Amino acid sequence: MTQQPAxxxxxxxxxxxxxxxxxLFRGDGQCRSVPIPEAPPWRRFASTRADNAEGEAARxxxxxxxxxxxxxxxxxxxxxxxxxxxxxxxxxGHPGTGKSSLAAAIARELDLGPVLRWPVNSRSTLQDAxxxxxxxxxxxxxxxxxxxxxxxxxxxxxxRLGPVGTAFVAEERPRVLLVDxxxxxxxxxxxxxxxxxxxGTFEIPELSxxxxxxxxxxxxxxxxxxxxxxxxxxxxxxxFPIVVITSNGERDFxxxxxxxxxxxxxxxxxxxxxxxxxxxHLGPEALADAGDLIMAFLARRAVGELATDQLLNAVFxxxxxxxxxxxxxxxxxxxxxxxxx
Numbered sequence: 346m347t348q349q350p351a352x353x354x355x356x357x358x359x360x361x362x363x364x365x366x367x368x369l370f371r372g373d374g375q376c377r378s379v380p381i382p383e384a385p386p387w388r389r390f391a392s393t394r395a396d397n398a399e400g401e402a403a404r405x406x407x408x409x410x411x412x413x414x415x416x417x418x419x420x421x422x423x424x425x426x427x428x429x430x431x432x433x434x435x436x437x438g439h440p441g442t443g444k445s446s447l448a449a450a451i452a453r454e455l456d457l458g459p460v461l462r463w464p465v466n467s468r469s470t471l472q473d474a475x476x477x478x479x480x481x482x483x484x485x486x487x488x489x490x491x492x493x494x495x496x497x498x499x500x501x502x503x504x505r506l507g508p509v510g511t512a513f514v515a516e517e518r519p520r521v522l523l524v525d526x527x528x529x530x531x532x533x534x535x536x537x538x539x540x541x542x543x544x545g546t547f548e549i550p551e552l553s554x555x556x557x558x559x560x561x562x563x564x565x566x567x568x569x570x571x572x573x574x575x576x577x578x579x580x581x582x583x584x585f586p587i588v589v590i591t592s593n594g595e596r597d598f599x600x601x602x603x604x605x606x607x608x609x610x611x612x613x614x615x616x617x618x619x620x621x622x623x624x625x626h627l628g629p630e631a632l633a634d635a636g637d638l639i640m641a642f643l644a645r646r647a648v649g650e651l652a653t654d655q656l657l658n659a660v661f662x663x664x665x666x667x668x669x670x671x672x673x674x675x676x677x678x679x680x681x682x683x684x685x686x
């Protein structure tokens with residue numbers, strides 16, 4: 346008896362077609378030119394073209410955020426208290442709860458320009474956050490042969506303020522300074538940072554040693570193509586920055602440091618908050634297909650650590666035609682962040 350080939354029903358062909366439509370890479374070794382779809386709103390980066398840089402810097406846009414920041418009224422009160430008191434915010438919470446994004450939300454809503462970011466790691470020093478001096482570059486420049494009327498190298502061209510130093514030179518309106526994951530730094534770093542915040546000033550010895558006729562020096566800043574004037578080597582804070590310090594709770598901070606900060610804990614969002622976050626990032630139409638993903642996210646988060654942006658990734662893929670319930674892809678997108686299973 347000859348076996349007839351199976352015919353493909355419309356119900357079976359439709360998911361297969363949708364599945365193939367999102368597969369840009371197929372692993373078959375064939376070269377093909379395919380259109381690359383638009384990135385998720387939180388993964389879109391600013392243009393680096395010179396004609397766009399100034400406009401984006403002036404508006405304080407964070408193109409990777411792409412949506413309204415969702416925060417409760419109690420948390421908003423803590424943020425406002427920190428702004429009024431000129432005290433740093435010490436923000437804690439699980440990864441993915443929006444600790445770092447809070448700084449961008451404050452800067453954008455208050456129109457305070459781009460966030461000054463200092464990502465802290467085990468090698469970070471306060472010196473790097475204040476300023477860097479390229480002594481070797483200046484020496485090489487000074488050794489170049491020049492004509493009798495050639496310009497002499499200016500020390501300000503070899504000195505750049507870091508994110509903390511740039512935040513201190515703001516004169517009209519405060520800047521937003523993000524000190525990201527401070528708990529990853531050296532044990533003495535919180536107290537060193539606290540001293541700078543309390544004194545509101547720091548010295549640049551390379552400039553304070555200059556003769557009197559070079560008392561005013563224009564130095565580079567952490568903002569592209571912008572300089573700041575430093576007088577007699579002293580940087581004085583005029584407008585204290587809005588400081589957002591994040592911590593993943595890897596270690597405790599000294600009591601003196603914690604006493605001078607306002608604590609803000611961002612808890613894991615519940616179902617209602619998750620729906621609000623999805624709607625804020627992907628629009629109200631995204632909620633129609635996100636119900637089961639939200640419930641799957643909550644179930645998996647109950648037994649292991651998950652980040653909110655993992656849910657956004659799942660909803661975004663679902664809207665692009667991806668079958669998240671097949672071949673373990675949902676487990677891949679909603680993988681646990683802790684390493685104990």
